[in-house]
Amino acid sequence: MTKGEETRLRILDTALELFWKRSFHGVNTAEICEASGVNKATLYRHFPSKTALAVAAVERGRDRTREFVFEGAFAESDDPARRLRAIYDRVQGSHRDLCNRKEPSPGCPFVNLGMELGTQIPEVLSAVNEAFASFRPYYRRIIRDLNADPEREPLDVSTSVEALLQVMNAGMVASKLKNDPREIRRARGIAERIAEL
Amino acid sequence: MTKGEETRLRILDTALELFWKRSFHGVNTAEICEASGVNKATLYRHFPSKTALAVAAVERGRDRTREFVFEGAFAESDDPARRLRAIYDRVQGSHRDLCNRKEPSPGCPFVNLGMELGTQIPEVLSAVNEAFASFRPYYRRIIRDLNADPEREPLDVSTSVEALLQVMNAGMVASKLKNDPREIRRARGIAERIAEL
Amino acid sequence: MTKGEETRLRILDTALELFWKRSFHGVNTAEICEASGVNKATLYRHFPSKTALAVAAVERGRDRTREFVFEGAFAESDDPARRLRAIYDRVQGSHRDLCNRKEPSPGCPFVNLGMELGTQIPEVLSAVNEAFASFRPYYRRIIRDLNADPEREPLDVSTSVEALLQVMNAGMVASKLKNDPREIRRARGIAERIAEL
Amino acid sequence: MTKGEETRLRILDTALELFWKRSFHGVNTAEICEASGVNKATLYRHFPSKTALAVAAVERGRDRTREFVFEGAFAESDDPARRLRAIYDRVQGSHRDLCNRKEPSPGCPFVNLGMELGTQIPEVLSAVNEAFASFRPYYRRIIRDLNADPEREPLDVSTSVEALLQVMNAGMVASKLKNDPREIRRARGIAERIAEL
DNA sequence: AATGAATGAGGCTTCATTCAT
DNA sequence: CATGAATGAAGCCTCATTCAT
Numbered sequence: 001m002t003k004g005e006e007t008r009l010r011i012l013d014t015a016l017e018l019f020w021k022r023s024f025h026g027v028n029t030a031e032i033c034e035a036s037g038v039n040k041a042t043l044y045r046h047f048p049s050k051t052a053l054a055v056a057a058v059e060r061g062r063d064r065t066r067e068f069v070f071e072g073a074f075a076e077s078d079d080p081a082r083r084l085r086a087i088y089d090r091v092q093g094s095h096r097d098l099c100n101r102k103e104p105s106p107g108c109p110f111v112n113l114g115m116e117l118g119t120q121i122p123e124v125l126s127a128v129n130e131a132f133a134s135f136r137p138y139y140r141r142i143i144r145d146l147n148a149d150p151e152r153e154p155l156d157v158s159t160s161v162e163a164l165l166q167v168m169n170a171g172m173v174a175s176k177l178k179n180d181p182r183e184i185r186r187a188r189g190i191a192e193r194i195a196e197l
Numbered sequence: 198m199t200k201g202e203e204t205r206l207r208i209l210d211t212a213l214e215l216f217w218k219r220s221f222h223g224v225n226t227a228e229i230c231e232a233s234g235v236n237k238a239t240l241y242r243h244f245p246s247k248t249a250l251a252v253a254a255v256e257r258g259r260d261r262t263r264e265f266v267f268e269g270a271f272a273e274s275d276d277p278a279r280r281l282r283a284i285y286d287r288v289q290g291s292h293r294d295l296c297n298r299k300e301p302s303p304g305c306p307f308v309n310l311g312m313e314l315g316t317q318i319p320e321v322l323s324a325v326n327e328a329f330a331s332f333r334p335y336y337r338r339i340i341r342d343l344n345a346d347p348e349r350e351p352l353d354v355s356t357s358v359e360a361l362l363q364v365m366n367a368g369m370v371a372s373k374l375k376n377d378p379r380e381i382r383r384a385r386g387i388a389e390r391i392a393e394l
Numbered sequence: 395m396t397k398g399e400e401t402r403l404r405i406l407d408t409a410l411e412l413f414w415k416r417s418f419h420g421v422n423t424a425e426i427c428e429a430s431g432v433n434k435a436t437l438y439r440h441f442p443s444k445t446a447l448a449v450a451a452v453e454r455g456r457d458r459t460r461e462f463v464f465e466g467a468f469a470e471s472d473d474p475a476r477r478l479r480a481i482y483d484r485v486q487g488s489h490r491d492l493c494n495r496k497e498p499s500p501g502c503p504f505v506n507l508g509m510e511l512g513t514q515i516p517e518v519l520s521a522v523n524e525a526f527a528s529f530r531p532y533y534r535r536i537i538r539d540l541n542a543d544p545e546r547e548p549l550d551v552s553t554s555v556e557a558l559l560q561v562m563n564a565g566m567v568a569s570k571l572k573n574d575p576r577e578i579r580r581a582r583g584i585a586e587r588i589a590e591l
Numbered sequence: 592m593t594k595g596e597e598t599r600l601r602i603l604d605t606a607l608e609l610f611w612k613r614s615f616h617g618v619n620t621a622e623i624c625e626a627s628g629v630n631k632a633t634l635y636r637h638f639p640s641k642t643a644l645a646v647a648a649v650e651r652g653r654d655r656t657r658e659f660v661f662e663g664a665f666a667e668s669d670d671p672a673r674r675l676r677a678i679y680d681r682v683q684g685s686h687r688d689l690c691n692r693k694e695p696s697p698g699c700p701f702v703n704l705g706m707e708l709g710t711q712i713p714e715v716l717s718a719v720n721e722a723f724a725s726f727r728p729y730y731r732r733i734i735r736d737l738n739a740d741p742e743r744e745p746l747d748v749s750t751s752v753e754a755l756l757q758v759m760n761a762g763m764v765a766s767k768l769k770n771d772p773r774e775i776r777r778a779r780g781i782a783e784r785i786a787e788l
Numbered sequence: 789a790a791t792g793a794a795t796g797a798g799g800c801t802t803c804a805t806t807c808a809t
Numbered sequence: 810c811a812t813g814a815a816t817g818a819a820g821c822c823t824c825a826t827t828c829a830t
Contacts, residue, residue, distance in 0.1 A: 003809095004814060025222035026317045029800060039816045044801065104316050111370060115312035118373050119301050120223045129374055162371075163387055170367035173308060174359075176315050177326055190360055201789070226825060236791045238827075247825060398793060419616035420711045422820060433795045438822065498710050505764060509706035512767050513695050514617045523768055556765075557781055563764050564757035567702060570709050571720055584754055595810075620804060630812045632806075641804065 008046045011036045016057040020109035055127045062131035070138040080145035088188035095181035107176030139164045167191045208233045213254040217306035252324045259328035267335040277342035285385035292378035304373030336361045364388045402440045405430045410451040414503035449521045456525035464532040474539035482582035489575035501570030533558045561585045602627045607648040611700035646718045653722035661729040671736035679779035686772035698767030730755045758782045
């Protein structure tokens with residue numbers, strides 16, 4: 001990895017974290033630069049605007065989430081029920097780290113940015129939707145694997161996938177509103193009910 | 198109502214609408230003033246800061262939502278199932294008006310502001326939580342009325358209420374992300390499933 | 395005159411002088427504000443951009459030049475030859491004031507801005523051309539008055555007017571390049587030759 | 592010519608063209624580098640600053656103009672009148688090329704930079720004046736050759752030379768302001784009148 | 789009670805320039 | 810000799826807020 005790519009990633013990860021915890025407008029470019037240890041002109045050499053940085057940060061978050069949460073959960077086990085659980089546990093994991101540090105529960109970076117900027121910056125909205133789109137296949141796989149069980153009444157795949165996505169989002173929203181990451185665990189229960197486990 | 202109170206309400210309703218559709222940071226005080234037809238100094242005579250205005254706007258939204266959505270839905274019928282439906286239909290109603298005007302689906306003002314400002318402005322977060330708190334009794338009443346039916350397996354009230362709140366929020370989030378108010382109708386289906394209707 | 399109009403004019407006159415003496419890019423908005431004794435936000439309340447300010451300043455310069463140089467020269471006398479002289483003398487007058495203060499000869503604000511921004515900011519180019527357009531009638535009147543003399547071979551009006559405009563500009567350019575306002579006086583001689591005096 | 596000299600010249604020609612067409616502040620070093628196909632550090636290896644580059648570009652322009660316009664015109668003929676014409680025609684030639692490409696008429700690089708930077712960067716002003724100084728001998732030669740005709744009333748050499756320089760500049764200014772290179776041809780007529788042809 | 793006008797602080801972005809390789 | 814990457818300073822503009830009337 002070249003030095004420029006390293007810098008780019010450092011900026012990106014910093015921005016993602018800050019946008020996540022403090023919102024797009026709650027952070028300014030100076031803070032992002034300071035936190036990434038780069039000069040402001042360097043930031044703008046890598047990203048043409050704060051908006052573009054947000055888009056790239058969402059994409060970075062999508063990739064990291066897919067890797068750590070979804071791929072990680074799927075690597076843990078082959079059982080769809082355990083995979084579903086693992087997804088929530090891994091999400092909650094990242095939150096617990098924050099709460100130990102007494103930081104408020106930040107919720108979901110994608111939902112946060114989507115709600116903050118959805119009607120203001122369409123590029124961000126698209127990036128958020130693409131992130132969710134990239135999570136769907138994992139839920140779909142879970143539902144299909146469950147449906148493979150001949151003893152179960154099969155679920156409608158598309159409906160269930162959307163419901164699972166929404167339950168996760170609802171849990172993240174609740175976690176942020178109530179400042180309580182245990183809401184994520186609670187959402188896990190609802191998700192299991194939807195998957196009829 | 199005195200003239201001052203009238204002005205105050207006009208500002209409040211304008212601010213609520215603008216914050217809802219365009220987010221807190223997406224609107225500035227100049228626009229709020231122009232849209233409410235008042236001078237900036239007048240705005241600051243009624244509200245000590247933009248933050249305070251947002252808090253008051255959330256409170257105003259809470260009252261209007263309670264009145265129009267919840268009280269309205271409850272006035273329509275005594276049947277808990279129909280009341281639940283009516284809640285969603287009334288919420289969707291306000292959205293459809295917007296979409297006819299080709300505006301993007303704005304989602305839920307409380308969720309939006311909560312996600313945007315939750316970690317930044319605690320007063321707003323509190324106001325948002327109070328708004329949701331004021332909606333809980335209606336859901337509770339619905340669940341209890343359903344539980345009154347001796348033929349039904351009774352639901353855990355608290356759990357179900359929280360789930361209903363979350364389902365509504367999830368639907369509003371999806372409606373905004375996908376820019377499609379029909380997501381609210383879809384959420385109604387999930388809510389009914391949760392209420393085991 | 396309202397207080398706002400006063401402020402606007404103060405900004406405008408300051409900007410005109412600074413752009414004239416130090417060019418558009420040689421002055422920043424902070425300096426313009428400091429020199430006009432206003433806050434930056436005040437400047438932007440009166441003018442939407444630095445570019446718009448430059449356009450307005452050119453228009454202001456046009457009006458002031460027409461008043462002081464051309465109307466002034468025409469008020470001095472009815473004789474076209476003396477009027478032509480007076481135009482140059484009045485132009486040189488404003489320059490001499492500067493040179494006593496040991497400032498470099500600034501040339502012509504219209505030519506300066508036209509050359510600096512002509513290919514970059516079309517609005518400024520238009521404003522500059524409109525300024526020159528507003529000076530033409532005076533030259534035209536001079537040529538016509540001269541042509542009224544039956545003893546003279548009549549000059550082609552349009553050609554002569556353009557030539558007079560160009561001679562003035564050339565003198566201003568030379569005055570700036572050589573940093574010597576006496577070039578304006580020299581241009582007066584050429585102008586008189588063109589007018590065949 | 593070594594490779595370094597080649598690079599230096601490429602940068603210089605690029606800078607001259609860009610400064611000419613888009614002004615000193617209208618072009619940044621990044622664009623100059625991109626257009627010359629060199630790295631920024633390379634540019635700064637050859638020129639210590641943007642200002643120094645502008646000075647060198649003016650000198651380069653001076654040499655090229657002397658070669659192409661003046662030496663070229665003098666090589667065409669021995670007749671002073673035709674030489675004077677040829678000067679204007681060669682100047683106009685370079686402009687026409689641009690206008691076919693629908694670019695705005697850029698005027699004179701020396702006048703442009705002199706007007707833009709005359710009061711800001713003295714080195715550039717000097718370079719511009721030196722450029723004009725290097726053109727004077729050609730005009731002087733023309734006037735002297737004309738004066739050699741015993742049938743003509745001899746012209747004052749110095750006065751006429753300055754007038755010819757100024758007429759050219761005025762034509763270039765007009766060409767840029769009106770975005771019409773035919774103004775150069777028009778100036779040729781005035782020049783001929785000054786030379787009493 | 790309301791307004792036109794003003795402000796200090798800070799936002800995003802871009803500049804000419806230099807370092808390290 | 811040339812480059813990819815980085816930087817400090819500064820630029821334009823906008824914000825929430827307050828003054829004076």
